[in-house]
Amino acid sequence: MAASALGWALRAARQVLPLPRTWQVRSYYVDWRMLRDVKRRKLAYEYADERLRINAIRKNTILPKELQEVADKEIANLPRDSCPVRIRNRCVLTSRPRGVKRRWRLSRIVFRHFADHAQMSGIQRAMW
Amino acid sequence: MWSRVRGWDAAGGPCRLAMRLLAGPASGREAAGAARREGRPHSKIQKLFSTSNIVSTEKDKSTTSKDSSTDVSSKSQEGTAETPKQKLLDIIGHMKVEVSYRTKLQQLKTREIKKQATNKLEGPDSEGAVPRRTTEDIQRGKPLNPELVEAVSAVASSLPLNKKQTESELLAQLRRHEETTDKQKRGGTIHLRNVISEMAIKRQSPAQRGVMLSRRISLEFDEDGRRTKPERLSPQSSDSRRSLKGGRRLNIFTKASTEPENALKTVSSPTIWDLEFAKEIAAVTAQPPRNGFEEMIQWTKEGILWEFPIDNEIGMDDGAEFHEHIFLEKHLEGFPKQGPIRHFMELVICGLSKNPYLSVKQKIEHIEWFQKYFEEKKEFLQEI
Numbered sequence: 001m002a003a004s005a006l007g008w009a010l011r012a013a014r015q016v017l018p019l020p021r022t023w024q025v026r027s028y029y030v031d032w033r034m035l036r037d038v039k040r041r042k043l044a045y046e047y048a049d050e051r052l053r054i055n056a057i058r059k060n061t062i063l064p065k066e067l068q069e070v071a072d073k074e075i076a077n078l079p080r081d082s083c084p085v086r087i088r089n090r091c092v093l094t095s096r097p098r099g100v101k102r103r104w105r106l107s108r109i110v111f112r113h114f115a116d117h118a119q120m121s122g123i124q125r126a127m128w
Numbered sequence: 129m130w131s132r133v134r135g136w137d138a139a140g141g142p143c144r145l146a147m148r149l150l151a152g153p154a155s156g157r158e159a160a161g162a163a164r165r166e167g168r169p170h171s172k173i174q175k176l177f178s179t180s181n182i183v184s185t186e187k188d189k190s191t192t193s194k195d196s197s198t199d200v201s202s203k204s205q206e207g208t209a210e211t212p213k214q215k216l217l218d219i220i221g222h223m224k225v226e227v228s229y230r231t232k233l234q235q236l237k238t239r240e241i242k243k244q245a246t247n248k249l250e251g252p253d254s255e256g257a258v259p260r261r262t263t264e265d266i267q268r269g270k271p272l273n274p275e276l277v278e279a280v281s282a283v284a285s286s287l288p289l290n291k292k293q294t295e296s297e298l299l300a301q302l303r304r305h306e307e308t309t310d311k312q313k314r315g316g317t318i319h320l321r322n323v324i325s326e327m328a329i330k331r332q333s334p335a336q337r338g339v340m341l342s343r344r345i346s347l348e349f350d351e352d353g354r355r356t357k358p359e360r361l362s363p364q365s366s367d368s369r370r371s372l373k374g375g376r377r378l379n380i381f382t383k384a385s386t387e388p389e390n391a392l393k394t395v396s397s398p399t400i401w402d403l404e405f406a407k408e409i410a411a412v413t414a415q416p417p418r419n420g421f422e423e424m425i426q427w428t429k430e431g432i433l434w435e436f437p438i439d440n441e442i443g444m445d446d447g448a449e450f451h452e453h454i455f456l457e458k459h460l461e462g463f464p465k466q467g468p469i470r471h472f473m474e475l476v477i478c479g480l481s482k483n484p485y486l487s488v489k490q491k492i493e494h495i496e497w498f499q500k501y502f503e504e505k506k507e508f509l510q511e512i
Binding site for chain 2: 049050053056057060062063064066067070
């Protein structure tokens with residue numbers, strides 16, 4: 001008992017003293033659209049293999065057409081959100097659908113904000 | 129040279145002088161032992177004991193004479209046995225006297241002198257010296273090496289004075305040497321002479337010699353004025369004298385038997401409480417990083433920092449050989465051998481073999497899915 005109590009005390013002290021980490025903790029998505037986008041991405045990941053295989057049967061000149069029509073129907077029966085086309089690359093911080101740079105997953109406004117505060121690694125104001 | 133002249137003993141007979149004279153030119157030839165010994169600085173103790181000069185140089189003389197004799201004999205009997213002569217040379221060459229055991233040697237040599245004096249007294253009295261020696265040989269039980277005996281006879285013949293006496297003396301020396309070796313082998317009562325002879329045969333390593341020289345040269349004094357270095361070095365030298373691996377075993381310690389750990393814990397998987405406890409211990413003992421290196425180590429363990437040099441196939445390599453990736457035809461056994469389906473599957477396999485991003489498992493899964501799919505559609509396909 002005493003040892004555990006001591007351990008607790010030590011751990012608490014060590015947790016507080018050496019590294020006071022403070023940053024933004026996001027427990028919610030920015031808006032509902034972002035949440036829906038997240039759901040779509042999850043489903044797309046789940047059904048990716050199946051869609052690929054069924055599409056391989058569909059986009060085919062060797063197999064009989066009847067088989068391909070059946071495959072068409074099958075893929076249409078899959079949930080709508082499983083297709084990757086419905087995914088929109090939104091800004092990670094503001095959920096802005098447009099003006100998002102793919103490398104940083106940020107909208108142009110947020111990017112500019114961080115770059116000016118020197119919080120983007122390797123980014124510098126261009127001048128030539 | 130002065131040591132030899134000074135060390136004229138009353139017991140020294142004419143043969144001794146002869147040996148000493150012979151030793152003069154021979155010492156220059158000799159490689160081991162004698163030259164080294166004479167080169168050593170003569171300390172005060174050695175000068176005090178005039179007999180010790182004879183003592184230290186007597187065995188030297190005998191060895192040198194033997195060497196010279198062996199050289200002579202080797203010249204005379206060239207083709208017959210060269211390697212045993214060389215062996216003899218080596219044996220005699222190794223039989224050096226260590227300077228540190230000077231006093232012990234002195235005792236030994238005084239004993240030897242007395243014995244040889246008695247022998248010499250008996251020698252000229254008896255006419256049949258040679259047959260007596262043979263009876264003594266028989267009495268010992270172990271006959272001497274005939275080659276050595278031949279060498280001894282050759283030596284005796286080469287020397288100008290009193291062949292029989294020299295022969296007898298050399299034989300006696302040989303016999304003593306063999307006796308000591310036999311006793312050592314049998315593990316009999318330890319005589320001082322045997323111990324010394326055994327130690328004499330051993331070679332002194334250059335490291336030891338360096339240590340001893342350094343000991344003599346530099347003597348550090350404590351605050352009290354006592355010598356510290358020799359005390360420290362003596363246990364080391366004693367250890368080196370007595371080899372760690374040689375010698376008889378004492379059988380004090382028994383070998384720790386490697387018992388198989390049969391006592392398995394009843395709880396096969398660790399409980400939640402054990403895991404929690406382990407986590408607690410790890411958290412408590414984890415020290416914050418003292419420097420940037422330790423921080424980077426911590427990051428690498430967590431997975432934040434990659435391991436350098438960067439391995440491009442870190443998550444991908446499943447340990448499968450290239451042939452498992454490429455030759456996938458063996459998975460096509462469930463499919464019909466003719467028809468469009470086979471054609472289609474062959475295309476699928478061709479595509480999969482060229483795909484470097486999938487693991488073998490994933491590829492097999494693809495093929496199996498297709499197999500299942502086509503089996504489900506079999507009735508439909510047969511209608512067509």
